[in-house]
Amino acid sequence: MGSCGQHASATPSEQKLPIISVNGVTIKEEVLANELQYHSNSDFDVVVQQAGQTLVIRQLLIEQAKQNGVDVTADNEEQGIGQLLADKVVYQEPSEEDCLRYFQNNREKFVTAPLLEVDHILLPASAEDEEAKEVARQNAENILVQLSQDISCFAELAKKYSACPSKETGGSLGQISSGQTVPEFEQQLMQHGEGLVEQPLASRYGFHVVNIARKVDGKQLDYNMVADKVKGYLVHRASRLAIQAYIHGLVEVAEIEGIEVGFAPELNIHL
Incomplete structure (x- = not known):
């Protein structure tokens, strides 16, 4: 059914x-x-x-x-x-x-599922609004350019631009493992190693600028x-x-x- x-x-x-x-x-x-x-x-x-x-x-x-x-x-x-x-x-x-x-x-x-410590900046856009999605993507790419030059300003940019409540803690999502965020975002996260992700990650909420502060790979059971x-x-x-x-x-x-x-x-x- x-x-x-x-x-x-x-x-x-x-x-x-x-x-x-x-x-x-x-x-x-x-x-x-x-x-x-x-x-x-x-x-x-x-x-x-x-x-x-x-x-x-x-x-x-x-x-x-x-x-x-x-x-x-x-x-x-x-x-x-x-x-x-x-x-x-x-x-x-x-x-x-x-x-x-x-x-x-x-x-x-x-x-076991990998464990990640993730910071992000959310540029919001409705999944049905193509124009808003394009604007959000471009804004995310502009922020990435700034961060690629100076990652230390991540918290400042998160507080200024992010639409997620995590902006109050510098964009920190804390520790993320399997099943703790929306599937399309999680799937992309798990494909990356530590450091600034070089392109915006799309989800149902918009585009995310992501820095993986730490990643612990899953262990064989x-x-x-x-x-x-x-x-x-x-x-x-x-x-x-x-x-x-x-x-x-x-x-x-x-x-x-x-x-x-x-x-x-x-x-x-x-x-």
């Missing part, structure tokens, strides 16, 4: 929805129309495809649950589907060797510190793949009309 991205440009009332049936059971048009809200795409046909596939899979699982003696009603569909999958989907849990091998092949995923996390990830992955295979098997033998159900290698099953 996505909340980001662009929504379809058309609505069910503007375009005709397909009539979809699964093993002789027709999915009601109002059910399909309601499901559309949980899928986002600028192409209405893609939204209909995603919603229809979701409902086809749900219907197949409910059908299988009932055939296997699971009591499924409109009030407990999620519980019934969960019980079916627990009973029918079998997968091999990862061994200690599997977990260790994954860790050794993906060491870069298991490091030992396997025993992340063993449970590794196993949990591999168990989840094995479970998802097994569920996908089970559903794929149901789709292959089902009589489905009105839609083609396709499977990507990592199908995100919305139930």
Whole structure:
């Protein structure tokens, strides 16, 4: 169920929805129309495809649950589907060797976040105002020219020009680690070493003139510190793949009309 991205440009009332049936059971048009809200795409046909596939899979699982003696009603569909999958989907849990091998092949995923001491000057601009953004960028570049000649005036310039409350402390943001600032700003920060960043960094708030006073790189974690996390990830992955295979098997033998159900290698099953 996505909340980001662009929504379809058309609505069910503007375009005709397909009539979809699964093993002789027709999915009601109002059910399909309601499901559309949980899928986002600028192409209405893609939204209909995603919603229809979701409902086809749900219907197949409910059908299988009932055939296997699971009591499924409109009030407990999620519980019934969960019980079916627990009973029918079998997968091999990862061994200690599997977990260790994954860790050794993906060491870069298991490091502590870098720690930075950051000073900044914010030149504000609305993300939708291109003219204001250009003015802010030019002002930031002018400040960078001054700082490249004399970094000691950073606090003075922050107090004079910055739109951030940190201007009262010379532009200091203190220590920053992962998740402590907006993602687009953090991603850029982490790419730089200590010292004055040579170009303004853009964010949803405008442009930032940045000086990284200190940077402590992340440290490699030992396997025993992340063993449970590794196993949990591999168990989840094995479970998802097994569920996908089970559903794929149901789709292959089902009589489905009105839609083609396709499977990507990592199908995100919305139930």
